[in-house]
Amino acid sequence: MLQVVWFKRDLRLEDHAALCAAAIRDRILPLVIVEPDYWRQPDVSARQWNFWRGCIADLGEAIAAKGGQLCVRVGDAVETLAAIRAVHGPFVLRAHEETGNAWTFERDKAVRRWCKAEGIAFEESRQFGVWRRRRVNRDRWAQGWDRMMAMPAQPAPPLLMWERGESNPLPDAAALGLADDGLQVAPIWGRAEALATLHSFLHERGEHYTSEMSSPVSGEAACSRLSWHLAYGSLSIREAYQAAQARYRELPLSEKAWRQSLRSFIARLHWHCHFIQKLESEPEAEYRPMARLYEGLRPRSADAVKLQAWGEGRTGYPFIDAAMRYLNATGWINFRMRAMLMSFASYDLWLPWQESGRALARKFIDYEPGIHWPQCQMQAGETGINTIRIYSPVKQGYDQDPQGNFIRRWVPELASVPDAYLHEPWKLDAETRAQLYPDYPDRIVDHAAAAKAAKDAIYALRRKPEARAEAKAVVQKHGSRKRTADRKRAGAKADQLKLAF
Known part of the structure; x- marks a missing residue:
């Protein structure tokens, strides 16, 4: 049966559990839904969309390099999925779990209701070390996070059978009603930039991370600068964690500043998921x-x-x-x-x-x-x-x-x-x-x-x-x-x- 892989804030092919699950089953329709109603919310902006848009385009190029075509749809998620079903027939919907704002929380509930009513299987995979359901045993949470981060990061599936679907052009910020918000320095997006940023931090910039990250002057270079790559998923947190662990293991004991900085960075990757778990457990x-x-x-x-x-x-x-x-x-x-x-x-x-x-x-x-x-x-x-x-x-x-x-x-x-x-x-x-x-x-x-x-x-x-x-x-x-x-x-x-x- 057709596998629809819904990319949200996980815009990569590597270490992508939903994609890997789909790849061993059947043809894949890779899908991004641009939702205008989301971009009308009071906590979003043009600068976010422009970065997100660049990541989507980068994902499209990665899929094209493997012989596929990213399906981009602009509109409501439920209406989009219904339209895909009308053209392509029944499918399995796969995505990563997402802890977003209140709007995306309600959107996901609406998608689950539609899937249940239509007999569509909706399979979600864990992306971060964050567990669904409100009741999470915090006494065991840290060990669960450690186990997930220790699991091998999955490479992009070597063999992918693609389904092509009708696609819309990616809108610009103005088309979504987003006004210019004064951004003067636009960051570079995409997978290659994420990997380059990770490498430069672990091998060049990060030696004095612990002592220099608090000042806005030194922190500009000393901080990892991975936050937007993790937020939009061009890099997985497990990839960052395992790369930092590997770098730490290869450092000699004499490199005290480097070792302390990497310990601090690894701890903050843990805190990243610790805080997301709070909102997941209590959306209010x-x-x-x-x-x-x-x-x-x-x-x-x-x-x-x-x-x-x-x-x-x-x-x-x-x-x-x-x-x-x-x-x-x-x-x-x-x-x-x-x-x-x-x-x-x-x-x-x-x-x-x-x-x-x-x-x-x-x-x-x-x-x-x-x-x-x-x-x-x-x-x-x-x-x-x-x-x-x-x-x-x-x-x-x-x-x-x-x-x-x-x-x-x-x-x-x-x-x-x-x-x-x-x-x-x-x-x-x-x-x-x-x-x-x-x-x-x-x-x-x-x-x-x-x-x-x-x-x-x-x-x-x-x-x-x-x-x-x-x-x-x-x-x-x-x-x-x-x-x-x-x-x-x-x-x-x-x-x-x-x-x-």
Whole structure:
């Protein structure tokens, strides 16, 4: 029977369980569905589609090189599958499991209902070390992840029998109603780039990953930069894990920096799936705090003026604004800066994490909902279990950009400010400020006062008996069960935004 392989965020032929299962059975119709309704959601953007589109085109070339043709359809998933059935007859639908946003969650449920009603088998394969079903035994989760990552990565099937289907052209962003979002530096997509990036990190760039990944200056090169390749599946996480393990084993004991960096990287691959498992186990975490006691802690709707100033990098805090402008221009920023930006929105500006989270999601080319949403509410202090981390925007600036080079590059309005005042320009007198940077805003809030108010509000809730009881339930459902020394060492970093490896 015809095998329809539905490619979603797994745009490769290698280590593709659904494709391998189909290849040993019958003819394959490789399918990508471009869903306009998805691209109308508030957490997606043109920069994401353009990268995704490039990955789809790259997949099409890989299939063409093996004698097939990628079938691209634009429209609703259920209607697309029904149209394929009308032309090609009964089939088996195969895909990887996907932990996406609420829209894709409902889409997948609709597809399953249609398949059941039509007598179509819908077989899903595991892609990450993430288990379906809400009830997952966290005591055994880590061992399951280890076993899956240790299984051999599957090469592309050598023999593939293709079915050809009617295909639509890949639309551009404008055709999907996506406006230009200010991206200035477009990343390179596709399988070859993913492999080259992995190799350069493991053999050239990654030696000082552990010590250099926190600064936006050094992190640009020291981080692996694999996050968007993993998010769209041009590289599997198992391939990255096994390549890192192989590199680690070949390193001599004298290469201490390299070995420590690779241990850190491997631990973060584990955390990648750990966080996706949270959203898989509790899809409501996209819009509800894991600890329900925190519902209503912040205003239901964000202060529009503050949200816009934060999103444009015009808060009056130079390091915050430099980081946001860098993200706006490149679609990526390192994990420490992601945590800092979310912390500032959540505590200094007291914005609901759902709205600031959507704004950040649109900016991230590597948006991975399963990581993004648990991390957003963690940074906002609404999980009930994690340490409240309120980042000082001034201290972070001095720590991560001591010479101010990053600030001067991304906030050119401050180019004439003396070094001694660059991180705190408000300490200059009003006349000097007006002369040196007339177009840069004053501080939107006072950090010390805002941080105190935020702490007071959150700890007032945490002291309640019901908060302690709820925290125990959250730990039982979502808490990490670290099993190795490496994971224990990495645990202190678990409250950072791990998507930006």
